[in-house]
Amino acid sequence: EPEVTQTPSHQVTQMGQEVILRCVPISNHLYFYWYRQILGQKVEFLVSFYNNEISEKSEIFDDQFSVERPDGSNFTLKIRSTKLEDSAMYFCASSTNRGSTDTQYFGPGTRLTVL
Amino acid sequence: QQQVKQSPQSLIVQKGGIPIINCAYENTAFDYFPWYQQFPGKGPALLIAIRPDVSEKKEGRFTISFNKSAKQFSLHIMDSQPGDSATYFCAATLRGSTLGRLYFGRGTQLTVWP
Numbered sequence: 001e002p003e004v005t006q007t008p009s010h011q012v013t014q015m016g017q018e019v020i021l022r023c024v025p026i027s028n029h030l031y032f033y034w035y036r037q038i039l040g041q042k043v044e045f046l047v048s049f050y051n052n053e054i055s056e057k058s059e060i061f062d063d064q065f066s067v068e069r070p071d072g073s074n075f076t077l078k079i080r081s082t083k084l085e086d087s088a089m090y091f092c093a094s095s096t097n098r099g100s101t102d103t104q105y106f107g108p109g110t111r112l113t114v115l
Numbered sequence: 116q117q118q119v120k121q122s123p124q125s126l127i128v129q130k131g132g133i134p135i136i137n138c139a140y141e142n143t144a145f146d147y148f149p150w151y152q153q154f155p156g157k158g159p160a161l162l163i164a165i166r167p168d169v170s171e172k173k174e175g176r177f178t179i180s181f182n183k184s185a186k187q188f189s190l191h192i193m194d195s196q197p198g199d200s201a202t203y204f205c206a207a208t209l210r211g212s213t214l215g216r217l218y219f220g221r222g223t224q225l226t227v228w229p
Binding site: 098 | 147149157158160164204208215219220221222
């Protein structure tokens with residue numbers, strides 16, 4: 001069964017450093033998402049992406065964050081200058097169709113630790 | 116107002132018991148309510164979902180009950196098994212949402228003892 005994959009599974013970085021989290025969505029999916037979950041808190045939406053454009057972003061997704069689909073398979077989340085509060089599990093998701101009822105398939109996550 | 120409140124935070128039941136997880140919302144523009152199941156080391160996976168025009172939906176041992184007037188919905192797991200031990204998230208999406216941004220509850224960690 002096709003899966004969303006994410007690399008690395010765990011990333012440790014120093015505050016102020018740039019990190020890039022990578023995702024390979026399911027191959028025929030066209031809609032992509034990033035969510036994050038700070039330890040002990042709920043999963044929060046960051047951004048949705050379609051046709052090489054951001055469709056929607058949350059208040060969390062400030063100028064320090066960017067997303068890109070650099071080729072036909074990868075979808076990346078970049079944090080330019082990490083802060084301690086960026087430490088979280090980051091989940092990538094993808095779906096075949098747009099719309100409020102379409103199933104989003106989640107990857108296993110990347111645990112980001114900012115020291 | 117875009118919150119989905121979930122309780123309890125954790126739940127322990129014996130095998131065969133019927134754990135119930137409750138969620139509530141304020142925004143009447145929410146019109147799709149999925150439940151996600153997450154095992155350790157995995158991402159959330161869609162378990163079952165409901166629209167507010169029905170009061171109940173069953174899929175196997177999993178049932179969602181929906182009370183539109185109270186703006187509450189709950190997940191019941193019949194004949195629970197140790198393999199059901201996981202974290203469960205309720206969620207909601209807004210009517211007309213083009214890419215279906217999910218608003219999640221805080222999650223319930225369920226443990227089913229053999």
